[in-house]
Amino acid sequence: MTVLEVPGDSPFGTSNLPYGVFSTADAGPRVGVRLGEWVIDLSRALGEECFAHPSLNAFLAQGRARWAEVRGRLAELVTGEVPDDAVVGLGAARMHLPFEVADYVDFYASQSHATNLGRLLRPDSVPLLPNWKHLPVGYHGRSGTVVVSGTGVVRPCGQLGPTGGPGPDFGPSRRLDIEAEVGFVVGVGSEPGSRITPAEFADHVFGVVLVNDWSARDLQSWEGAPLGPFLGKSFATSISPWVVPLAALEAARIDTPAQVPEPLPYLRGGGRWGLDIELSVAWNGDVVSRPPFREMYWSPAQMLAHLTVNGARTRTGDLFASGTVSGPTRDQYGSFMELSWGGSEPVTVGGRPRTFLEDGDEVVISATAPGGDGRRIGLGEVRGRVAAAR
The missing domain is CATH 2.30.30.230 (Fumarylacetoacetase, N-terminal domain)
Structure with missing residues (x-):
């Protein structure tokens, strides 16, 4: 012994x-x-x-x-x-991958991130679309390309928007990005036609992982209208190998930021499910951002309630992620699209200016949170290195 x-x-x-x-x-x-x-x-x-x-x-x-x-x-x-x-x-x-991923859904729950992307992509319009403060916006991803930390990520190829010619080009993504996120693992599923309320969140969700939702911004911008993310997201999503139980995060529970207007009744209640998780993003060893999950507008309990309000079932092993975690200042942005402001304001990494990912780059996302004994607990890390397109 x-x-x-x-x-x-x-x-x-x-x-x-x-x-x-x-x-x-x-x-x-x-x-x-x-x-x-x-x-x-x-x-x-x-x-x-x-x-x-x-x-x-x-x-x-x-x-x-x-x-x-x-x-x-x-x-x-x-x-x-x-x-x-x-x-x-x-x-x-x-x-190894800690659980068999049944379904994968990714949300868009950070007001700072959604506002930044709105300003970058729609500079002549209001940053937040009319629905954003009424529901947790999300998309259904691809569970088969969820991989464990340390798995190499091959640069994706696809259609790139026209750059002067009559139609799109085809080739490797030139604007490969990361998204620092927190993911939630469903333990107990639900029946088709039923709903999970915010108050039932902890009866269904077992724990938390870190997520890097790799994103090819040039593929995404060309294909995204009108149905949203597809090949620009589906090539790889990396998660940390350790699933931290919700029970270990009791001391990290906080209120979400004020939600105005008040959400519809099915998104209310369930207690405090904001989480005081502090992320760190390292690019080739240089820490370039510290995104705060406490700033997320929508809680994971609200995300799950919205995911199932139409009667969609959940299953053991379902994974849903928060979307990019970003705070209000540049040193808290959770994507390189924001950090480099669409490529117009490079970041110094390894002594030289950088915007999007190059082959051989490695990104490590880690996180900590308050623990039950007054010390901080770790959520581990999600690590990935970019390999050349095939």
Whole structure:
């Protein structure tokens, strides 16, 4: 048996305990929980078959009472002795996609981001479209291209808008961008024709991941009218390997900013589901932005309520993301489209001016939040490097 001692300033202490799926040189993917610089193999530590699976889905489907029961057992386990064969050093663990993604929806919930994009794309119009303050705007993405942190991202090809000729060009994106986001993982689904209210959010959503919604802005601008994002978004969405349970984020819950006009009744109630999560965006090692999730206009509980208000079902493993997290100042913008103001105001990265991503660039998005013991907990990181178009 092993006693695991974790430094008091570790972002992965006993008040966090995020779940992931890992493998080692001698055994295939199974479920683990991170504590400090270790991974605890739950298939051995708890001896339950659902944790021997190569995804979290079987556990997620068991529901909120079960999630709480396992978290309680883990809290006792990690403050005592852990079986030796259940302890794996983080460096010996290879991380995998933590859950099978059933559906993927991306929202547009930051007022600062929506306003900035409106000013860039529609300079002669009002930045926010008339519907924006009445509902969480979103689009349905592609679950099959959600990948785990560390997976390379191939520069996408597609149609590029006319640049002087009679029609569009075809080729690699020249305006490849990132979007720093927070994603929410559905554990318990809902039946077709039913609705999930904001008050039922925590009965359905298990936890949180970090998201990089890679975006090809030139493909997106040409194809986007009239139906919105398609090939400019669907080529890759990266997520962090650790799913932080909502239970670990209780101390991070805050009110959303004032919502004026008052939302319709189905978007009201459910308690405080704004979250005081602080993101960091590093571009080739240089931190270029610190987007604050606390500024998000729409809460994740409202996003889920809107997603299902028409009767659309949810399933175990559904992922919905917040959309780009941006604050009101330039050092808080969560996309390079905003940070470089559409390419007109370059950012210094590695000692030279930059606008959009080049082949070989690496972006790392990380985040922390207040924890239950007064210290900050970590949400891990989502990392991706751009590879040349094929």
